[in-house]
Amino acid sequence: MQILRPRDLDGALDALAAHPDASLLAGGTDLMVEVNLEHRRPETVIALRRVGELAEWRDGFIGATVTYARMERERLPALAELARTVGSPQIRAAGTLGGNLGTASPAGDALPFLAALDAQVVLASAEGRRRLPWDEFLLGPGHTALRPGELVLGVELPDTVPARQAFAKIGVRQAMVIATVNCCVVRHDDGATRVAMGAVGPTVLRAREAEALVAGVAEPSPQLLDEFQRLVSKEVQPITDHRSTAEYRRHAAGVLARRTLERCLHR
Amino acid sequence: MIITLTVNGQPRTAEIAGWESLLWVLRERLGLPGAKDACLQGECGSCSVVLDGELVCSCLVMAADAEGARVTTAEGLGTIEQPHPVQQAFVDHGAVQCGYCTPGLVVAVAHLLERHPDASDDDLREALSGNLCRCTGYGSVLRAVAALRKEQA
Numbered sequence: 427m428q429i430l431r432p433r434d435l436d437g438a439l440d441a442l443a444a445h446p447d448a449s450l451l452a453g454g455t456d457l458m459v460e461v462n463l464e465h466r467r468p469e470t471v472i473a474l475r476r477v478g479e480l481a482e483w484r485d486g487f488i489g490a491t492v493t494y495a496r497m498e499r500e501r502l503p504a505l506a507e508l509a510r511t512v513g514s515p516q517i518r519a520a521g522t523l524g525g526n527l528g529t530a531s532p533a534g535d536a537l538p539f540l541a542a543l544d545a546q547v548v549l550a551s552a553e554g555r556r557r558l559p560w561d562e563f564l565l566g567p568g569h570t571a572l573r574p575g576e577l578v579l580g581v582e583l584p585d586t587v588p589a590r591q592a593f594a595k596i597g598v599r600q601a602m603v604i605a606t607v608n609c610c611v612v613r614h615d616d617g618a619t620r621v622a623m624g625a626v627g628p629t630v631l632r633a634r635e636a637e638a639l640v641a642g643v644a645e646p647s648p649q650l651l652d653e654f655q656r657l658v659s660k661e662v663q664p665i666t667d668h669r670s671t672a673e674y675r676r677h678a679a680g681v682l683a684r685r686t687l688e689r690c691l692h693r
Numbered sequence: 694m695i696i697t698l699t700v701n702g703q704p705r706t707a708e709i710a711g712w713e714s715l716l717w718v719l720r721e722r723l724g725l726p727g728a729k730d731a732c733l734q735g736e737c738g739s740c741s742v743v744l745d746g747e748l749v750c751s752c753l754v755m756a757a758d759a760e761g762a763r764v765t766t767a768e769g770l771g772t773i774e775q776p777h778p779v780q781q782a783f784v785d786h787g788a789v790q791c792g793y794c795t796p797g798l799v800v801a802v803a804h805l806l807e808r809h810p811d812a813s814d815d816d817l818r819e820a821l822s823g824n825l826c827r828c829t830g831y832g833s834v835l836r837a838v839a840a841l842r843k844e845q846a
Contacts, residue, residue: 427711427712427757428711429694429711429755429757429758431758431760451755451758453753454753454754454755454758455735455753457755458714458735458752458753458754458755459733459734459735459753461712461714461755462714462733462734462752463733463734467712468712471755471757471758473755473757473758475758495747513735513823514735514738514822514823514824515748515801515819515820515822515823516735516738516741516748516749516750516801516823517735517750517753517823519747519748519749520747520749520750520753520754600822601819601822601823602736602822602823
């Protein structure tokens with residue numbers, strides 16, 4: 427194995443151009459598990475933690491190596507909430523936003539936030555940069571639109587990020603747990619509502635019928651919330667696996683989305 | 694491959710093979726068996742160390758990427774003769790059963806109290822949420838830390 431430890435973005439992109447199939451290493455919380463279990467033995471590793479440009483966080487842009495620990499401290503309520511549900515303090519000190527995107531787990535906790543905000547994923551290679559909407563980047567479990575020689579530079583948030591946003595997650599305990607279902611709801615000032623659901627489909631997905639039902643309704647009635655819950659349960663595409671059953675996930679998704687919406691509306 | 698890093702304040706050099714974790718290098722190459730080897734997937738916290746100021750699972754750190762890093766393990770906190778206050782509090786309050794998780798817990802508690810000396814009980818529980826004790830000895834750990842804070846207040 428060889429490791430390259432570039433000190434800036436140009437160095438990282440040059441290294442990737444020379445080794446387009448190299449494994450990218452940031453916090454190691456996914457890659458090292460596979461390495462330790464001997465599921466993966468990468469020939470070339472490009473370590474990204476010395477690349478300052480990737481750790482940048484400025485208005486509307488969050489760099490790929492921003493950690494969950496940092497997200498916990500920043501002022502985007504749903505992002506802070508989701509970061510706090512990831513792993514343990516040890517995992518949050520290491521794991522990164524770019525890693526969550528690159529790993530593309532259906533249960534990735536940062537992904538509902540990006541989907542609810544219609545974030546763009548910014549990709550960079552030695553040839554240049556391109557932007558993809560979240561749903562053109564996340565293609566399936568473990569599958570993204572990232573090309574050989576490319577890395578995730580970060581995500582771009584829209585110009586308007588509403589203050590009314592909330593994240594919630596169901597798992598078997600409050601820490602160290604991968605989501606059985608997770609959910610992010612964002613409410614714009616004009617009443618437009620975005621509902622993103624994770625761990626209930628091949629990628630994070632949006633419950634668009636449910637979104638349309640509550641759009642612009644200032645105080646949804648209990649009957650309308652019942653219908654919202656029913657639509658979310660209908661729109662998700664869960665499977666049964668070792669963490670839960672499709673039936674439970676379908677039910678829980680509706681309940682979780684309803685509670686998250688109510689919390690969001692009262693912020 | 695040769696890496697150099699600072700471990701418990703001492704410059705150290707290790708010859709490593711590819712893919713080794715920092716945990717493996719600490720234990721097998723540098724003779725520091727404090728950090729424990731258990732789940733190898735960041736679930737149990739028994740390999741917790743402080744890396745460049747952050748509490749991390751050393752099993753998830755690729756050793757080759759720790760070039761130039763500063764690492765503190767349980768051995769770096771104190772000695773048998775001069776234990777760290779957290780280590781002494783664990784001894785005084787019997788916050789040890791089988792002992793396997795103890796070095797990770799001690800490193801995690803010391804790291805928390807250094808950064809947040811006035812951490813509440815809830816903060817402590819949260820801070821230790823990634824350190825599993827399968828003897829379920831958490832009660833005495835919490836009592837040890839509470840007593841330590843009282844002493845230091």
